[in-house]
Amino acid sequence: MNERELRGLIGKVKAGKLSRRGFVQAMMAVGIGAPAAGQILLSSGVAMAQPASTYKPTKRGGGGPLKLLWWQGPTLLNPHFAVGTKDQDGSRLFYEPLAAWDGEGNLKPKLAAEIPTKENGGLSADGMSVTWKLKQGVTWHDGKPFTADDVVFNWEYAKDPATAAYTIASYQDVNVEKIDQYTVKVTFKKATPFWADAFVGTRGMLIPKHLFADFIGAKSRDAPTNLKPVGTGPYMFKDFKPGDLVTGVMNPNYHQANKPYFDSVEMKGGGDAVSAARAVLQTGEFDFAWNLQVEDEILQRLEKGGKGSVSITPGGNIEFLLMNTTDPWTEVDGERSSLKTKHPTLSDPEVRKALALLVDNKSIQDHIYGRTGPATRNFLYGPSRFDSKNNPIEFNVDKANDILEKAGWKKGADGIRAKDGKKLKFVYQTSINQPRQKTQAIIKQAAQKAGIDIELKSVTASVFFSSDVANPDTYTKFYTDLEMYTTTMGQPDPGTHMLQFVSWEAATKDNKWQGRNITRWQSPEADKLYRETEAELDPVKRAASFIKLNDLAIQNQIVMGIVQRPTVSAKTAKLNCNISGWDNNTSDLSDWFKDA
Amino acid sequence: MQVDRVSRQYVIRKLLIMIPSLLGISIVLFALLALAPGDPFDELATNPAVPPEVRAALRAKFGLDDPIWMRYWHWLIALLQGDWGFSFVSRMDVSTLILQRLPVTLVVIGASQILAILIAIPVGVLAATRPYSLFDQIANTFAFIGFSLPTFFTGLVLILIFSIQLDWLPFVYRADIAATGWAFYWEHIKQSIMPVTVLGLFQGAALVRFVRSSVLDVIRLDYVTTARSKGIGERKVITRHVVRTALIPVVTLVALQMPIVFSGAIVTEQIFRVPGIGSLLITSMLSNDTPVVMGVTFVSACLVVIFNLIADILYGWLDPRIAFR
Numbered sequence: 001m002n003e004r005e006l007r008g009l010i011g012k013v014k015a016g017k018l019s020r021r022g023f024v025q026a027m028m029a030v031g032i033g034a035p036a037a038g039q040i041l042l043s044s045g046v047a048m049a050q051p052a053s054t055y056k057p058t059k060r061g062g063g064g065p066l067k068l069l070w071w072q073g074p075t076l077l078n079p080h081f082a083v084g085t086k087d088q089d090g091s092r093l094f095y096e097p098l099a100a101w102d103g104e105g106n107l108k109p110k111l112a113a114e115i116p117t118k119e120n121g122g123l124s125a126d127g128m129s130v131t132w133k134l135k136q137g138v139t140w141h142d143g144k145p146f147t148a149d150d151v152v153f154n155w156e157y158a159k160d161p162a163t164a165a166y167t168i169a170s171y172q173d174v175n176v177e178k179i180d181q182y183t184v185k186v187t188f189k190k191a192t193p194f195w196a197d198a199f200v201g202t203r204g205m206l207i208p209k210h211l212f213a214d215f216i217g218a219k220s221r222d223a224p225t226n227l228k229p230v231g232t233g234p235y236m237f238k239d240f241k242p243g244d245l246v247t248g249v250m251n252p253n254y255h256q257a258n259k260p261y262f263d264s265v266e267m268k269g270g271g272d273a274v275s276a277a278r279a280v281l282q283t284g285e286f287d288f289a290w291n292l293q294v295e296d297e298i299l300q301r302l303e304k305g306g307k308g309s310v311s312i313t314p315g316g317n318i319e320f321l322l323m324n325t326t327d328p329w330t331e332v333d334g335e336r337s338s339l340k341t342k343h344p345t346l347s348d349p350e351v352r353k354a355l356a357l358l359v360d361n362k363s364i365q366d367h368i369y370g371r372t373g374p375a376t377r378n379f380l381y382g383p384s385r386f387d388s389k390n391n392p393i394e395f396n397v398d399k400a401n402d403i404l405e406k407a408g409w410k411k412g413a414d415g416i417r418a419k420d421g422k423k424l425k426f427v428y429q430t431s432i433n434q435p436r437q438k439t440q441a442i443i444k445q446a447a448q449k450a451g452i453d454i455e456l457k458s459v460t461a462s463v464f465f466s467s468d469v470a471n472p473d474t475y476t477k478f479y480t481d482l483e484m485y486t487t488t489m490g491q492p493d494p495g496t497h498m499l500q501f502v503s504w505e506a507a508t509k510d511n512k513w514q515g516r517n518i519t520r521w522q523s524p525e526a527d528k529l530y531r532e533t534e535a536e537l538d539p540v541k542r543a544a545s546f547i548k549l550n551d552l553a554i555q556n557q558i559v560m561g562i563v564q565r566p567t568v569s570a571k572t573a574k575l576n577c578n579i580s581g582w583d584n585n586t587s588d589l590s591d592w593f594k595d596a
Numbered sequence: 597m598q599v600d601r602v603s604r605q606y607v608i609r610k611l612l613i614m615i616p617s618l619l620g621i622s623i624v625l626f627a628l629l630a631l632a633p634g635d636p637f638d639e640l641a642t643n644p645a646v647p648p649e650v651r652a653a654l655r656a657k658f659g660l661d662d663p664i665w666m667r668y669w670h671w672l673i674a675l676l677q678g679d680w681g682f683s684f685v686s687r688m689d690v691s692t693l694i695l696q697r698l699p700v701t702l703v704v705i706g707a708s709q710i711l712a713i714l715i716a717i718p719v720g721v722l723a724a725t726r727p728y729s730l731f732d733q734i735a736n737t738f739a740f741i742g743f744s745l746p747t748f749f750t751g752l753v754l755i756l757i758f759s760i761q762l763d764w765l766p767f768v769y770r771a772d773i774a775a776t777g778w779a780f781y782w783e784h785i786k787q788s789i790m791p792v793t794v795l796g797l798f799q800g801a802a803l804v805r806f807v808r809s810s811v812l813d814v815i816r817l818d819y820v821t822t823a824r825s826k827g828i829g830e831r832k833v834i835t836r837h838v839v840r841t842a843l844i845p846v847v848t849l850v851a852l853q854m855p856i857v858f859s860g861a862i863v864t865e866q867i868f869r870v871p872g873i874g875s876l877l878i879t880s881m882l883s884n885d886t887p888v889v890m891g892v893t894f895v896s897a898c899l900v901v902i903f904n905l906i907a908d909i910l911y912g913w914l915d916p917r918i919a920f921r
Contacts, residue, residue, distance in 0.1 A: 069768070075686045075883070164653040166646050218657065221687050241696050242686035243879050244871035245772055268768060270869040270879075275755070279768050282760050286768065462882065468633045514648065 003544035010044045010540065020046075024104050025314075030547045032494050033316045034582045035201075036539075038105025039194055043539045048106040048115060054576065055591045057261045061250050063594055066262035068586075069286040071276040073269015075242045078226045079205035080158050080165035085584065088202050089290070090246050090267055092586040094141070094231035097204030098132055098151070099196065101582040103313060107196060108588075111135055111146065111206060111232060111255075113182070116195075127191035127537055132199065134182040138255040140208045141236045148178040151199060153209035162217040167203040174198050193539040194493045201583045206232070234260035234590035243269050254590065261593035274298060280570040281308045287594075288577065289570045290585055295435065296370025299568070308572040312371055315581025317565035319373065319439075319486045321359065323352060323557060326520045328427075328479045335509040336472075336479045339520055344422050346481060350407035351424065352557035354400040355482075358446040362395065365563055367442070368435045373563035400450040409451070417451035426481035429457040429473070431464040436484065439562065454482070469512050476513040478520075486565050494546050495533065501553045502530045521558045603912065610905050621897045626671065629886045630664045636684040636884040658684055671890070681887035685880070690891040693876060698858075700771050701872035704791055705857045711796030712803055713850065720807025721839055724815060735804060742801025751794045751867040758790060765790055769870040791868040795861055799853070807846055814842040844914045851907040855899035859892065 012018035027037035074090025082088040098112040113133040116122020138146040155176035158165040175187040215223035235248035246267040276289040281302040327341035361375035409417040444454040499516040507515035529549040536542040577592040680690040723732040759767040862874035880888035
């Protein structure tokens with residue numbers, strides 16, 4: 001899809017011929033997350049939708065306790081230190097950002113009075129700054145007023161490397177100033193089309209200045225409030241046992257009328273995903289359970305009791321397959337998969353093409369993931385046909401055989417194809433996780449029929465996903481021919497996601513395998529496209545370049561999608577909750593309620 | 597008087613030996629944890645939103661860049677001053693984390709140990725007094741089943757029966773119960789029944805076998821025959837003469853098991869979500885939170901050493917034939 005086609009789509013949204021949701025889905029299919037898609041629309045004059053509130057209760061409280069089950073409990077409650085979603089979700093019970101993302105890339109104001117737009121003067125025409133108007137009359141849980149000083153303080157706190165805040169990336173390159181008591185201006189170093197990062201969503205939760213001012217920089221770990229949050233959120237902190245339990249009580253002065261509905265909230269941790277699903281769907285001991293990485297077959301069986309249901313929220317996570325462009329079996333200067341080498345067999349584009357035809361996404365969905373993993377080819381088929389939902393996923397062993405035969409890969413006595421003495425034998429690694437091992441088996445079987453021998457390797461997750469420089473089995477080292485894991489598009493801007501295709505990001509010994517380009521693909525064309533996006537101000541043109549870049553990677557079969565991994569949670573029948581795949585599970589907690 | 601002095605000397609000598617052995621244990625533990633792969637700030641390295649400076653700052657802040665011997669030295673000095681270290685992951689003192697988990701661990705695991713003893717002693721003694729009788733066979737069979745079935749299996753079976761089918765008991769353990777008075781205790785008892793049963797039966801099963809063989813050893817001794825031939829009633833012979841002697845090794849065994857009460861039961865805690873020390877240990881291991889792992893394992897090591905000493909002393913006290921030397 002080029003810029004013109006993209007503009008055409010936006011035009012359709014404007015004219016009401018294409019739904020906002022349809023557009024967002026189309027963008028997700030080409031590697032652009034919902035928040036970025038929302039911003040493309042906004043910049044083209046399609047206002048963010050504010051879906052009508054479905055909140056019914058007419059008074060605050062009275063809903064009894066809300067019991068949440070996170071099978072990995074939060075281990076800390078300072079949002080600037082929150083590493084994983086569990087900690088962010090836990091912090092979100094008490095803290096709020098200026099605005100939150102909904103599932104369709106709309107921003108919903110929380111501590112902001114309104115979402116900045118060009119029309120209301122919030123966004124500057126040159127893309128150099130954004131001005132946020134804050135909601136007035138908001139108080140922290142201890143009664144102190146929430147003002148622009150707090151917002152500015154959060155920037156000062158997070159951008160200081162000595163604080164060691166995990167949110168630093170959102171704050172270090174911006175400048176934040178107080179205009180008046182309820183207005184702040186965020187200025188960027190260069191024109192920034194994607195402005196809704198600082199103070200927004202998962203990394204935008206705000207902590208109070210009056211309690212953290214003395215603990216900025218190196219003293220950050222000593223702040224007593226790290227463990228006893230004082231926020232502006234719908235619930236006030238009561239107790240916290242790391243990894244086990246977080247409890248809170250209703251905030252009687254919450255800044256939104258009639259909210260929250262529940263008198264108290266508790267987030268219990270520990271255990272495993274299956275029993276968490278049980279506790280909601282079968283026994284009803286809990287109201288909501290998070291991140292149920294459980295086979296769909298089991299979930300369906302648990303749902304039969306009728307006590308609750310599974311909700312599946314699309315997000316940006318994709319399970320995908322990577323093909324090494326370098327040779328993992330030759331060591332050069334102390335590293336395998338070195339940039340100085342070329343993969344002996346996978347460097348033949350025909351081999352890649354054939355392999356792509358051997359991935360049976362449909363069976364993988366049907367037999368393994370079910371509802372929790374819709375088959376996707378978005379990485380593979382990509383742009384020109386993305387909007388056709390009935391796209392038959394091409395799995396064709398005969399065609400793969402044909403391609404290989406024509407390319408001169410002949411079957412030997414052992415049934416394995418070879419050319420010039422090089423056999424089509426691959427090692428395919430992933431982390432230990434039952435669905436992944438089953439996926440490996442399905443692909444191996446199909447490959448066998450095409451004369452490709454695949455050896456399966458599975459590595460403990462804690463090693464596979466670690467950054468241990470000494471261990472040869474990490475996913476960033478990629479010392480095998482093929483590998484598979486889940487990549488997230490959760491970052492607000494597609495820029496980071498696309499770094500996996502540029503040459504200078506190749507993971508090598510020199511950068512301790514911290515580079516984002518795991519396949520080590522070296523393409524001058526891809527580099528040029530990425531450089532273009534860095535200079536481009538127009539979000540539509542920029543998106544078009546990203547799409548082209550993604551397209552290029554797919555046409556070269558550098559990576560290919562297998563299934564989407566949406567957020568899977570369980571809730572009791574009476575609970576009403578909106579979960580967004582682009583923000584924390586608890587981002588909309590103030591609006592959760594139970595039917596009477 | 598003579599014996600007293602000897603035994604006091606013995607205890608002091610043993611205590612002195614404890615110091616180097618604990619030091620040795622701590623060095624081994626520390627080195628193992630330091631050399632093990634994994635880094636508490638790993639997640640940061642793979643997170644594109646976190647620049648490497650943050651990771652470097654954190655490593656420096658928590659002293660991870662120092663050489664191992666220096667880190668060990670810092671740890672040891674801090675420990676001697678009563679500072680157990682600081683959790684990387686939760687950013688709070690290790691001692692606070694452990695103390696938070698201690699009451700639940702003591703209650704649940706302690707109760708299961710008591711249950712195990714309450715079952716094992718009468719069953720074991722009864723089985724031994726009538727060897728190869730029907731009761732003995734049944735008790736043996738159940739004991740074998742009991743310690744062959746892993747706790748994760750019995751735990752799941754209990755959950756399926758009592759929580760899901762019958763809906764009598766909750767299977768998620770919550771340390772914070774909002775109720776007060778009787779309701780508070782009742783809720784706690786209700787949620788403890790399953791984990792305590794699972795653990796108690798598992799430990800009790802092994803103990804039954806032990807008690808039985810110990811009683812069998814004693815029951816054939818000459819002095820028992822003598823007691824019987826004097827015309828003392830069977831019941832009295834068993835309780836006064838046999839059990840008292842036979843329980844000496846059992847007491848030692850139980851004393852040696854006591855450290856488990858502290859270190860928790862990882863699997864069972866995971867199944868029932870009991871916030872005990874075992875689950876703290878496993879989550880800390882998974883997130884490479886070495887100070888917490890070090891704290892928990894070292895406390896366990898200390899307890900093992902101490903209870904070994906206690907077992908030694910108890911043994912000598914119960915069986916005067918054993919000399920302290």
